[in-house]
Amino acid sequence: MSTFEDFQLNRRVQQAIDEMGFEEPSPIQAACIPLVLDGKDVIGQAQTGTGKTAAFGIPLVERATSDGKVQAIILTPTRELAIQVAAEIRKIAKYKRVRTLPIYGGQSIGHQIRALQQGVPIIIGTPGRVLDHIRRGTLRLSHVRTVVLDEADEMLDMGFIEDIESILSETPAERQTLLFSATFPNEVRRLASRYMKSPEHVTINRGEVTVPLIDQVYYKVLERSKLESLCRVIDSEEVSLGIIFCRTKRGVDELVEALLSRGYLVDGLHGDLSQAQRDRVMKKFRTNDIELLVATDVAARGIDVENVTHVINYDIPQDPESYVHRIGRTGRAGKRGLAITFVTPREFKLLKQIERETKAPMVAREVPSLADVAERQAEIWRNRILETIHDGGLAHYRAILGNVVDDHDPIDVASALLKLASSDELRAREEADYDFGDTGATPGMVRFFVNVGRSARLSPADLVRTIAEEAGVPGQAVGKIDIFDRFTFVEVEEESAPFVYEALRQSRINGSRVNLEPAKPRSRMR
Numbered sequence: 258m259s260t261f262e263d264f265q266l267n268r269r270v271q272q273a274i275d276e277m278g279f280e281e282p283s284p285i286q287a288a289c290i291p292l293v294l295d296g297k298d299v300i301g302q303a304q305t306g307t308g309k310t311a312a313f314g315i316p317l318v319e320r321a322t323s324d325g326k327v328q329a330i331i332l333t334p335t336r337e338l339a340i341q342v343a344a345e346i347r348k349i350a351k352y353k354r355v356r357t358l359p360i361y362g363g364q365s366i367g368h369q370i371r372a373l374q375q376g377v378p379i380i381i382g383t384p385g386r387v388l389d390h391i392r393r394g395t396l397r398l399s400h401v402r403t404v405v406l407d408e409a410d411e412m413l414d415m416g417f418i419e420d421i422e423s424i425l426s427e428t429p430a431e432r433q434t435l436l437f438s439a440t441f442p443n444e445v446r447r448l449a450s451r452y453m454k455s456p457e458h459v460t461i462n463r464g465e466v467t468v469p470l471i472d473q474v475y476y477k478v479l480e481r482s483k484l485e486s487l488c489r490v491i492d493s494e495e496v497s498l499g500i501i502f503c504r505t506k507r508g509v510d511e512l513v514e515a516l517l518s519r520g521y522l523v524d525g526l527h528g529d530l531s532q533a534q535r536d537r538v539m540k541k542f543r544t545n546d547i548e549l550l551v552a553t554d555v556a557a558r559g560i561d562v563e564n565v566t567h568v569i570n571y572d573i574p575q576d577p578e579s580y581v582h583r584i585g586r587t588g589r590a591g592k593r594g595l596a597i598t599f600v601t602p603r604e605f606k607l608l609k610q611i612e613r614e615t616k617a618p619m620v621a622r623e624v625p626s627l628a629d630v631a632e633r634q635a636e637i638w639r640n641r642i643l644e645t646i647h648d649g650g651l652a653h654y655r656a657i658l659g660n661v662v663d664d665h666d667p668i669d670v671a672s673a674l675l676k677l678a679s680s681d682e683l684r685a686r687e688e689a690d691y692d693f694g695d696t697g698a699t700p701g702m703v704r705f706f707v708n709v710g711r712s713a714r715l716s717p718a719d720l721v722r723t724i725a726e727e728a729g730v731p732g733q734a735v736g737k738i739d740i741f742d743r744f745t746f747v748e749v750e751e752e753s754a755p756f757v758y759e760a761l762r763q764s765r766i767n768g769s770r771v772n773l774e775p776a777k778p779r780s781r782m783r
């Protein structure tokens with residue numbers, strides 16, 4: 258096992274690394290730091306969250322001198338990543354006092370020009386803005402010794418390749434070129450040789466591209482019940498910090514709206530927002546002022562936020578690479594995480610392809626019923642209570658309780674406090690927001706119109722039993738059944754009606770589609 262001392266770094270660089278709390282180099286750092294210090298070209302591949310930034314950042318800072326010229330340029334695919342990489346390198350450079358500067362679109366160019374005039378040895382930028390400065394003559398790369406492409410496979414992909422080539426052509430031919438990513442499709446490796454001189458290939462994650470600390474599960478969902486499924490999944494998980502990925506910007510906006518109106522602490526991130534908005538959202542997420550970040554793939558690569566517990570692919574990613582990077586926003590730097598993927602019937606093939614290519618099995622899970630969610634929330638609260646008792650320090654609160662406990666049953670007192678603390682999260686199920694109106698049923702019952710495809714071929718008795726099973730309610734809760742011609746009606750006890758409704762509103766029995774809706778009184782054919 259190596260230590261950072263083995264690299265015999267400048268005392269002030271070592272001091273900064275110590276202060277960052279890095280005790281020993283991660284495998285990619287152990288392998289790459291000596292090579293980069295040596296001036297070699299490197300293609301570095303290691304799993305998400307394993308310290309690739311410092312693997313190039315440390316040697317760049319170590320080698321930087323103060324001659325007022327740009328010595329190193331790091332290119333990233335997104336503005337957020339440029340900002341983050343700049344922040345990490347600034348920490349490494351804290352005592353050696355090497356200047357760094359992020360330059361990216363959406364930020365005042367004048368401000369960047371003034372900063373560049375001060376002479377900055379390490380620049381971190383997005384390709385578009387870097388090219389902009391080159392064309393204005395405000396950024397000269399003729400003394401660059403090292404170019405880093407972070408998320409290299411993405412940078413050498415269609416959307417960026419021309420810009421990258423233009424930028425590289427501004428740098429000296431004898432420069433050092435470094436490529437880093439968690440994924441390197443073969444065609445990218447081949448392409449990369451055009452820009453590099455006999456590169457060293459460092460691959461840490463042999464065989465497995467995803468991080469073993471990330472548990473991976475999937476839920477089969479129907480397109481139209483996705484939102485409901487998402488809420489149930491979130492409610493039955495203890496999500497302290499999560500990222501939800503959507504395919505489109507519009508999808509992000511719509512989901513943010515829907516989740517906000519249901520009381521979740523969320524905000525959205527995508528490329529159509531102003532830079533000020535993007536900065537504000539990222540800041541809220543990093544400081545845990547929101548619990549859920551809904552984002553497009555703009556947040557899929559490189560973003561490092563501490564303690565992200567869950568990544569949810571609300572829309573399944575379009576290729577295995579995107580999957581690897583998205584789920585890699587959790588399970589970073591040795592922590593555990595859970596990756597959840599929603600898959601609709603049409604997308605099932607894609608899921609299997611992702612599973613095959615990442616060689617990481619995903620475990621199937623059932624979307625929890627409302628009863629499951631209620632039980633999970635009760636369990637979460639019970640655990641919170643036990644932890645609070647265990648942590649102690651309750652004397653102050655005991656004093657506040659005063660003689661309330663003398664005059665009232667302590668269980669009543671505790672229950673009242675739970676009601677207050679859970680701010681209605683645990684409200685009784687019969688109080689839930691289900692008003693089926695007058696369905697013309699026997700008192701105490703709700704009458705549903707059931708539409709079952711013919712191919713299901715169920716006898717009335719079987720239908721009643723199947724409905725109860727699907728909804729997870731007692732058999733006797735689903736009562737009388739009337740069949741008039743093609744129309745089937747069932748009566749369900751009021752208390753069980755929401756479960757039956759939620760479970761069978763749209764589902765399948767024996768492979769045949771079922772549709773259930775509250776009956777209208779006049780359709781009661783007596």
Ligand SMILES: Nc1ncnc2c1ncn2[C@@H]1O[C@H](COP(=O)(O)OP(=O)(O)OP(=O)(O)O)[C@@H](O)[C@H]1O
Binds near residue numbers: 307586590
């Ligand atoms: N040697 C180390 N010891 C402890 N923590 C480290 C070490 N190196 C890096 N880290 C921390 O680990 C986290 C992940 O690092 P980083 O963002 O560089 O990962 P990455 O490999 O670039 O991931 P991705 O592929 O997602 O971009 C960061 O918070 C970083 O500060």
Ligand SMILES: [Mg+2]
Binds near residue numbers: 310407559
């Ligand atoms: Mg990274």
